[in-house]
Structure formats: C-alpha cells, structure tokens
Amino acid sequence: AQSVTQLDSQVPVFEEAPVELRCNYSSSVSVYLFWYVQYPNQGLQLLLKYLSGSTLVKGINGFEAEFNKSQTSFHLRKPSVHISDTAEYFCAVSDRWGSQGNLIFGKGTKLSVKP
C-alpha cells in the first residue's frame, strides 16, 4: 500500500526566511503528487501538482516543489515566507493506475511564520 511521509510535523520559521517542507512517498508504481494547504477555518486548497514533464513545479503564492523519482521525494519550497503563509500543509499522492482520484495524504506539516 502506498504511504506518504511528511518528516516534520511542525516547522517554525522567521518572516522572509526560506522554507522547505519535506515529503517522501513509498510507491513502486507511477504516482501523481500534490501539495495542499489548509488555512485556519478553511478547506484544503491546492498549491501545486506534479503530473508529468518538468520535475520542478511552480504553484500559487510563490511555492514550488521538485519531484525526485530516485529519492521518491516531492519537497515544497518557498524562498521567502510571509506571515500569511502560516497554515498546515499536506502532501498527497494518487495512483496513476489505481482508483480514480483517491488521494493518500501525509500527516501534515504546520508552518508557523514568526515576525
């Protein structure tokens, strides 16, 4: 069975500093990869997704992620964070050849941006 590991449950960072949120997945089959963000009292919102092609994916709000097949990783990065980026971030995968669209999530990483 597939699984997603988000190595850090909490990441505190100062405003304008760079951040990397780590995500590894375990799968022997091709997958699609997603990052979602949940702001307080809101639903999950898609930040970006990797389907195929270029391994560097750019998303909304200045975030980007790089797909690394050999390391089965899909780390999320932002060069300079803002207070408004404080939220919980979820990495997810879906199986290309399996059930239609069911997402498998990691446990989430809470990003806390301090002034």
Added chain:
Amino acid sequence: EAGVTQFPSHSVIEKGQTVTLRCDPISGHDNLYWYRRVMGKEIKFLLHFVKESKQDESGMPNNRFLAERTGGTYSTLKVQPAELEDSGVYFCASSQDSGATDTQYFGPGTRLTVL
C-alpha cells in the same frame, strides 16, 4: 462561484447517537469524495461518488457509516450509532472529472466529537 460547503461545522454527540453530515459540492461537479482526519493522523479516503453512484467505498470503516447522494447533487454521511473512535474532521471534496489528475476542491470540514 460557490465552493464546497459542509454542514454542520461542528457536532458534539454522545456515544450511541446518530449524526448526519451534509456536503454540497461545487455545482456541476459529478465527483464527490468523503475523507476523514482523526486527530494526529492522516486524512484518509472514505468513499467516492460519481453522480449518484458509489464508485469506490473501500475506505468506509464499517457498516455504521452510510453515505448517500440522491439525485447526484448533495451528499450525506450518516454515522449510526456513533462510537468514540468516530471523532475527527470529516472533509468533503468535489471534482469535475474523475481521474487521478483532476483537482479536488475541499470543503472546510465538519468536526465531529463523540463523547
């Protein structure tokens, strides 16, 4: 365009009682998903509707959970009778097309507490 809405936002019930959660997907979205997040754990898939049909209900924990989507519009998820371990946040998501690449739009969730 209205997003995915869920009702209620919070529900506190006693063990053995019945609770019904409702999800209104984005208009025109044939695909509707239910997920659940138990505290401290991953968001886990429960089931997937395509219009009014259950496409995949492999994630439903047991027969105390009943999901319906009459008419292919809104969906309800009933828990009867509720147990302590059913506590968590129940998310609903919808997408226009089925398939692993299509973006799922999430509602804000219903936080269920079973005492």
